[in-house]
Amino acid sequence: MQDMIELHDISHHFDTASERIGLFQGLSCTIRANETLAIVGPSGAGKSSLLSIAAGLEVPAGGTVCFTIDGVPVDALTMRANSGFIFQQFHLMPELDAIGNLALPLRLKGNRHAFDIAALWLDKIGLKDRARHRPHQLSGGEQQRIAVTRAFVTAPRFIFADEPTGNLDMHTSESVAELMFGCARETGCGLVIVTHSKPLARRADASLHLSAGRLEAAA
Ligand SMILES: Nc1ncnc2c1ncn2[C@@H]1O[C@H](COP(=O)(O)OP(=O)(O)OP(=O)(O)O)[C@@H](O)[C@H]1O
Ligand SMILES: [Mg+2]
Numbered sequence: 373m374q375d376m377i378e379l380h381d382i383s384h385h386f387d388t389a390s391e392r393i394g395l396f397q398g399l400s401c402t403i404r405a406n407e408t409l410a411i412v413g414p415s416g417a418g419k420s421s422l423l424s425i426a427a428g429l430e431v432p433a434g435g436t437v438c439f440t441i442d443g444v445p446v447d448a449l450t451m452r453a454n455s456g457f458i459f460q461q462f463h464l465m466p467e468l469d470a471i472g473n474l475a476l477p478l479r480l481k482g483n484r485h486a487f488d489i490a491a492l493w494l495d496k497i498g499l500k501d502r503a504r505h506r507p508h509q510l511s512g513g514e515q516q517r518i519a520v521t522r523a524f525v526t527a528p529r530f531i532f533a534d535e536p537t538g539n540l541d542m543h544t545s546e547s548v549a550e551l552m553f554g555c556a557r558e559t560g561c562g563l564v565i566v567t568h569s570k571p572l573a574r575r576a577d578a579s580l581h582l583s584a585g586r587l588e589a590a591a
Pocket of ligand 1: 418
């Protein structure tokens with residue numbers, strides 16, 4: 373069973389009213405399930421844009437992206453339905469409590485056991501007693517633990533994380549990283565992380581450095 377994302381000769385730019393912002397040209401890489409990949413590089417290099425392209429959220433200006441699930445080519449929509457996303461700003465639903473946030477992606481997929489599954493995950497991450505707390509009643513670290521878990525509850529093939537520890541102190545970052553990499557290992561899903569954090573990037577199987585439009589193995 374093979375799940376992978378292949379980027380071939382990708383280029384991308386943004387056109388504004390006055391100029392064209394060129395991000396990169398000729399980028400190629402393969403991302404596989406069961407592997408963890410960090411993308412590092414300076415601010416503005418295009419890391420978030422590359423992540424969006426790899427996740428099938430954005431179509432590159434040039435080149436091709438091939439998505440494969442269970443050895444079968446699929447379109448971006450199918451890929452997205454089999455992916456989880458984690459952001460710097462947590463992005464929890466403010467009107468839902470912790471268990472409601474965890475249950476939401478399962479409910480959206482029509483899972484009738486959504487709340488039971490969410491309860492198991494809450495227990496697993498040690499936040500069972502916070503089930504009825506809404507995001508504003510949780511610490512940043514707790515919110516991100518919920519957001520990380522929410523990305524995994526539907527058993528996705530790939531997780532895409534953009535600066536997942538960017539809003540957290542070092543100690544809290546460690547616990548969120550532990551959870552993220554632990555879940556990826558347990559579930560065998562691919563994990564792609566964009567980060568400025570060296571300790572976080574070091575946890576990944578491989579690191580790619582995006583700078584001045586070039587993607588190279590990071591030192
Ligand atoms: N929708 C857009 N329209 C125009 N320009 C954009 C758009 N999105 C991003 N850009 C520009 O493209 C460049 C790359 O942005 P991107 O967010 O991918 O960088 P990044 O490497 O993730 O940076 P950071 O580390 O600061 O998050 C930046 O110069 C940004 O201003
Ligand atoms: Mg970014």
